[in-house]
Amino acid sequence: MKVMKLPNHLEPAQLWDSVLKVQTFKGVDTKILKKLFISEASLAILQDCFWWWFLHKFKPDQAEQDHLFDRISDSFVALLLSTPSFIKDPFFQMYPDCLSQAIYVTFCEAFPESRLRFTDEFKEELMDLVFQWIRGFKPQKSAWKKWNLFWLEAPLTQTQKTDSLHKLSSLKLQNSVIKTRSIGKSWSRSPIADQPQVHFQLEKEEPKEVEVTPKKKAESHYIGDGPDFQRSLFNLGGQSPLVVYYLKMHGISNTLANMRAYRINHIEICKVPSASPTYRDAIAESQKIAEKRHNDFLNFEHKCADELAHLQRQRKKVNRTYKRMLATITKKRTESRLQTESFISQRETPKPCHSASTSASTSTVSSAAEDLP
Incomplete structure (x- = not known):
């Protein structure tokens, strides 16, 4: 054959x-x-x-x-x-x-x-x-x-x-x-x-020689409930389906079929949950989130440092302006004192026009007093 x-x-x-x-x-x-x-x-x-x-x-x-x-x-x-x-x-x-x-x-x-x-x-x-x-x-x-x-x-x-x-x-x-x-x-x-x-x-194309290095992929259990199981009877004294078919095809009597069959509950997986995500996937995702948050924190820290540096530069600039103005005022103290006293005396001395009018008013009042009987 x-x-x-x-x-x-x-x-x-x-x-x-x-x-x-x-x-x-x-x-x-x-x-x-x-x-x-x-x-x-x-x-x-x-x-x-x-x-x-x-x-x-x-x-x-x-x-x-x-x-x-x-x-x-x-x-x-x-x-x-x-x-x-x-x-x-x-x-x-x-x-x-x-x-x-x-x-x-x-x-x-x-x-x-x-x-x-x-x-x-x-x-x-x-x-x-x-x-x-x-x-x-x-x-x-x-x-x-x-x-x-x-x-x-x-x-x-x-x-x-x-x-x-x-x-x-x-x-x-x-x-x-x-x-x-x-x-x-x-x-x-x-x-x-x-x-x-x-x-x-x-x-097909001519096969290309490629060096392949075997690498075993790390396994990880999926997250969540396990698979669903079902029970089925299994005949301990049974034969391979190929053997049973051969006996039937050639008309050979199956002596084991007439014997007492011992059956046990055979547990089978009837429904397998999704293979992903696994615990390895969850850990990898957590690491990505932690890395992203760490990078965000570093970026925020750099931003705050830049703002503080800007404020420091502004403060130094204001201090320089203040010191320059203070130096200008205190450079010649004597002149500054004389200018200040002159200014104060000018504020305290009466104006001339105001004195003349006062004298005239006094003379008028005196004349009026002499004319009285």
Whole structure:
């Protein structure tokens, strides 16, 4: 059973290797784990999951998606049976997360100029799907934030952003949009020589070598109440949905379905509050306000200092004027005393015209007195 090749000449083994390089394996044999990840069944799962997600997001085709899901369930059961029991639990605990990362890396490498289209919501939906297929329930909200795919998360240059915006539909496969009939044939069990060749022509510029330094962003809790939770029953004796589907597809009786099921309350997050503002944001905003107030205080202090300096200059000017006038008055004290006495004497001496009129009045009064009998 041949698997549809990935676009842009990508090799699934290399994609798995790029994801495994940034993973942390504790308490397990890494060599065995890596062999399981790059096994034939695991490579087929990656390729089929990529095409299923591609059709689901950009070219829905239920019939072809169902056919792909059949192949995915077959490959998963093959991987499950080939995994040694001593490493089965740790392997399948990390497998859904690593598979989600590998699918995301495949999209970014296959369509590098459409990175703006692979948003956080894209990653969230992808993880929910993979975890529900393998485990039967969704992962923690925003679990993709723990991915260490720093070489894909490097900020775009302005030119790359412009190109991405102009080519937001660059997921188009020019003259080679996957034809439903062609895909159906390529997934058949016919020999590889009979399979149609699909050529992917992606318009892109030559990749530029950019040195990327990984930098872990500091996390901070959001302000306010926490998320809302809901309880759901979880079957401890249940199986992976892919396994259940495989048994049903091949008509194999599920013996565990007839056994007593032990169900527990499984707590899930049903509503996640807004991721912002966080306490770090609040602290940063408080620091900005404090800095602004400090700057305002300094400006006010400088303004007051300028006004005080102006008043000091005015005061010195008035003092100089006063001292100059005082020096002019006290320069020649004798002359000033004589001028003052002369002025006072002039004010006290009677006017001449007034004395003559008084004498005349006295003579007239005397004559009048002599004429009296």
